[in-house]
Amino acid sequence: MYQVVSNxxxxxxxxxxxxxxxxxxxxxxxxxxxxGLTSLFTDISSEMVTTVLPLYLVxxxxxxxLAFGVIDGLYNGAVALVGLASGFLGDRFRRHKEIAATGYGxxxxxxxxxxxxxxxxxxxxAVILIDRAGKGIRxxxxxxxxxLSTPERQLGTAFGVxxxxxxxxxxxxxxVAFGILAIxxxxxxxxxxxxxxxxxxxxxxxxxxxxxxxxxxxAAAPARPPSLRGSFRLxxxxxxxxxxxxxxxxxxxxxxxxxxxxxxxxxxxxxxSLFPLLFVGSASVYMVLAVPMGRLADRVGRGRVFLAGYVxxxxxxxxxxxxxxGWAVVVAAxxxxxxxxxxxxxxxMALGSSVVPQDVRGSGLALLRTSTSIARLFASLAFGALxxxxxxxxxxxxxxxxxxxxxxxxxxxxxxxxxxxxx
Amino acid sequence: MTSTRRRTIxxxxxxxxxxxTVLAVLSAARQDDPESGDSxxxxxxxxxxxxxxxxxxxxxxxxxxxxxxxxxxAVATVGGQxxxxxxxxxxxxxxxxxxxxxxxxxxxxxGGFAAGYKAKIxxxxxxIRHEVPVDGLPSRARVSPDGRYGSVTLFVTGHAYADxxxxxxxxxxxxxxxxxxxxxxxDFTVTKDGVQVTAVDRNFWxxxxxxxxxxxxxxxxxxxxxxxxxxxxxxxxxxVIHENVECPSLSPDGKRIAxxxxxxxxxxxxxxxxxxxxxxxxxxxxxxxxVDDQAEWLDEEHVLYGIGGExxxxxxxxxxxxxxxxxxxxxxxxxxx
Numbered sequence: 001m002y003q004v005v006s007n008x009x010x011x012x013x014x015x016x017x018x019x020x021x022x023x024x025x026x027x028x029x030x031x032x033x034x035x036g037l038t039s040l041f042t043d044i045s046s047e048m049v050t051t052v053l054p055l056y057l058v059x060x061x062x063x064x065x066l067a068f069g070v071i072d073g074l075y076n077g078a079v080a081l082v083g084l085a086s087g088f089l090g091d092r093f094r095r096h097k098e099i100a101a102t103g104y105g106x107x108x109x110x111x112x113x114x115x116x117x118x119x120x121x122x123x124x125x126a127v128i129l130i131d132r133a134g135k136g137i138r139x140x141x142x143x144x145x146x147x148l149s150t151p152e153r154q155l156g157t158a159f160g161v162x163x164x165x166x167x168x169x170x171x172x173x174x175x176v177a178f179g180i181l182a183i184x185x186x187x188x189x190x191x192x193x194x195x196x197x198x199x200x201x202x203x204x205x206x207x208x209x210x211x212x213x214x215x216x217x218x219a220a221a222p223a224r225p226p227s228l229r230g231s232f233r234l235x236x237x238x239x240x241x242x243x244x245x246x247x248x249x250x251x252x253x254x255x256x257x258x259x260x261x262x263x264x265x266x267x268x269x270x271x272x273s274l275f276p277l278l279f280v281g282s283a284s285v286y287m288v289l290a291v292p293m294g295r296l297a298d299r300v301g302r303g304r305v306f307l308a309g310y311v312x313x314x315x316x317x318x319x320x321x322x323x324x325x326g327w328a329v330v331v332a333a334x335x336x337x338x339x340x341x342x343x344x345x346x347x348x349m350a351l352g353s354s355v356v357p358q359d360v361r362g363s364g365l366a367l368l369r370t371s372t373s374i375a376r377l378f379a380s381l382a383f384g385a386l387x388x389x390x391x392x393x394x395x396x397x398x399x400x401x402x403x404x405x406x407x408x409x410x411x412x413x414x415x416x417x418x419x420x421x422x423x
Numbered sequence: 424m425t426s427t428r429r430r431t432i433x434x435x436x437x438x439x440x441x442x443x444t445v446l447a448v449l450s451a452a453r454q455d456d457p458e459s460g461d462s463x464x465x466x467x468x469x470x471x472x473x474x475x476x477x478x479x480x481x482x483x484x485x486x487x488x489x490x491x492x493x494x495x496x497a498v499a500t501v502g503g504q505x506x507x508x509x510x511x512x513x514x515x516x517x518x519x520x521x522x523x524x525x526x527x528x529x530x531x532x533x534g535g536f537a538a539g540y541k542a543k544i545x546x547x548x549x550x551i552r553h554e555v556p557v558d559g560l561p562s563r564a565r566v567s568p569d570g571r572y573g574s575v576t577l578f579v580t581g582h583a584y585a586d587x588x589x590x591x592x593x594x595x596x597x598x599x600x601x602x603x604x605x606x607x608x609x610d611f612t613v614t615k616d617g618v619q620v621t622a623v624d625r626n627f628w629x630x631x632x633x634x635x636x637x638x639x640x641x642x643x644x645x646x647x648x649x650x651x652x653x654x655x656x657x658x659x660x661x662x663v664i665h666e667n668v669e670c671p672s673l674s675p676d677g678k679r680i681a682x683x684x685x686x687x688x689x690x691x692x693x694x695x696x697x698x699x700x701x702x703x704x705x706x707x708x709x710x711x712x713x714v715d716d717q718a719e720w721l722d723e724e725h726v727l728y729g730i731g732g733e734x735x736x737x738x739x740x741x742x743x744x745x746x747x748x749x750x751x752x753x754x755x756x757x758x759x760x
Contacts, residue, residue, distance in 0.1 A: 055532065058518050058560055059494060061485050061732050061753045119485070119493070121731055180448055185532050186494070186516075187451030194447050197440035204436045208429040262591075266623075388647050391623055 031149035032158045034210045036165030041202030047173025048195040056188045060119045079136035080370045087140030087366025096141035103138025108199035115192045140366035145212045147353030159346030160294020167287040231363035239355040242417040246410035251375035253402035255383050263320045285338020293342040302351045303414045309343030310407045312336045317400040460512025462549040465498045468511045472500045481522040483754040485732045496520050518561040521756045524570030526599045530561040553602020567632035573597040574630035594627040615663040629670035640671045670717035681718040681726045710737050710745040729753040
C-alpha cells in the first residue's frame, strides 16, 4: 500500500533530504566528518614540517644526513609497536577518543618544541621521535572510532571520506610551508608556529566536537573490558586471519612510492624541482577517488575492490617498465597509483572493521595496519637491494611477479573464508 | 559543556590561531634580513692575512651567541694552533661555502615560491657575480686552487635522505669566471679496469681539484661500493684508482688524499683516513669518531673537518690527538697567505 503524503511541507522536506544526499555526496556520520577534519588540519600541520625539515637540518648545520636516515628507519619501527599498544589500550579502557587526543596532542606539542629546543642535533632528533610516537598513538583509536560510528554497510564510504579529507590536508601543508618560505627564506620558526596552530585546531575539533557513539551495541557485547589475551584471540577468527595474510603478502610485493617516482622521473628526465609534481598528481587522484571507491566497495564488495586496487598497482609496474616513455605513460601511471591507494588503504580498514568484534576493534585494526606496514618496510629494503644489484627493471619485474602471485593468494584466502554481507 | 560553549571555545581558538599565523608571517617577513655582517671588514681580514703571509679560514658560522647570524659566512685568521681570536662576519648567508684564489661558491636557497638552491659565485670582494640554479639539498662545494673551476654536490631524491635506499646525488662542475655549468659528472666517461662503467645507479660526490685545475678526484658509487676516481675536466673522462673512498680532499702538495673510509655500519661508519697516492698506503687518522665531511687541508701536516657543528684539526700522519679548531662553525676553506 502506498502512503500518500498530503502535507506539502513534509513533501518539500523529503525532497530536500533526497536532493541534499545526492548533491552533497555520501551520507556519513558527523563523527566521521569531524575525524576527517581533525586529520585534515593535523596533516596540514605535519606535512608543513615534513616538507621543510630537510631544509631546516641543512640550515641548522652539523647534521649528518646518513645519521638522520638511519634514525628515521629506527623510529618507523618503534612507531609500529606504539600503534599496537594504543589500539589495545583504547579497547581496554573504552577510551579511543582520549588516547587519540593524546597522540594528536603530542604531535602538536612537538611543533612548539621544534621552535624552542634550539639547534642541538640530539634535541631535534628527540623531538622528531616524539612526533612519530604521537602519529603511532593516534592512528588505531581514530580508525576504531570511524568504524564504530558507522553502520556496517557504509564502512567503505566512511573510510573513503576520512582518507579524502586526510589527503587534502597532506596536499595543502607543503603549499603553506613554501608560501611562508617565499615571504622569508629562513622563517623556519614561523613555519613551526603556524604548523602548531593547525595542529591545535585539529586537536580542538577532536576534543570539543567528536562524541563517539557506537551505532549499535552488539548483542553479545561482553560487559568486561577485553584482556590482552582476548585481543590476541583475534587471530583465531578465520576471516581476520585471511585479511592478515592477504594484506601482508600484498604489502611484501609493494614497491614504495619513492622508488616508483624515481623510476618515473628517470623516464621523463624530469628536473628535481618538478619532482614533487609526481606526488601531487597521484595524491590528487587519491583525494578525488577515495569516496567513490569506498562507495563502490560498499556496493560491489570490499574484497573485490581491494584486489582490483592491486591489479591497478600491477598496471603501475607495467607503465614503469613500458619501453614507451613520455607524459602519457607517466600520467596513466600516476592515475593508476592514486586509484590503487583509493581502492586499498581505507578499504582494508573497512574490511577489517567488518570482522573484528566491537570490543577489540582498536587492537584488530592496529594489528592489521602494523602487519602491513612492517611488510612494506621489508619490501622497501628488498626493492632497494634488487635495484642496487641488478637495476630498476629487474627490481620491478621481480616485484611484479611477486605481486601477481600475492594477488592470487589473497583472492584464494579471501574467497575461502566466509565474508560478512558487504565484503 | 553545552554545544554553544564548545563552539565559542573553538571560535576563540580559531581566532587566536589566525592571529598567531598572521603575526608569525609578518614577523618572519620583517626579520628576513638576518644580522648582517660587514663584508668590507671581512675583506680586510683576508687582505691583512695575505700581506702578513698568514693563513685565514673562510667558513659557515654557527655561532650560538649570535643565532640571527646563523649560516653567515665568516672569516678568521689562523694564528698558531689552534686558531685563536674572533671571527668577522660577511654579508653572505650560505648553507655550504668554499673559497680559493679569489673566487668562492656559496650554496644557498633561492628566493620565491618552492625555491630551489643556487650556487652563488662570489669574487675576492665577497660580491656575488653569478648565480647557477641547482637541484637538491646542499652537500659539498669546492673551488680549484687557481679559482677557475668549481664543483657542487647535492642530494637529489624527492624526500632527501629520509628514504633509506633511494639515496642519490648530483655533482656539477661550474666555470667560475663565466658562471656557467660545464657538465655533470654523470655525463663523463668513467672506466674501471679499462672497462666503461655504464650502471644506471652511478652516483658521484665530493670533487677535489689538483693545482692544474684540470685533474680532479671524486667519489663514484655503484653497486653498493664507493670508488676513488681521477679524471680530466677537459677530456670529460675519469677512471677508478681505489676502492672505499668518500669525499676525497687532495693535499696541497698533490701527493695524498684525505677521505672518509667506510669501516663500520649503522649511524657512525666513517674513519677519517689519508691515502698516499704513490704507494696507495692508507693511514687512519687519530680521530676515532665518525666523520661525515669533506676534509680540508690546513697545511701539509694537518687536516680540518666538521663534526656536529664544530671544526676540528688533526695531524695527517695518524699521530697526535684531534683538537677543536673553530667553535660553532662548519664548511671551512683555508686561504693561504
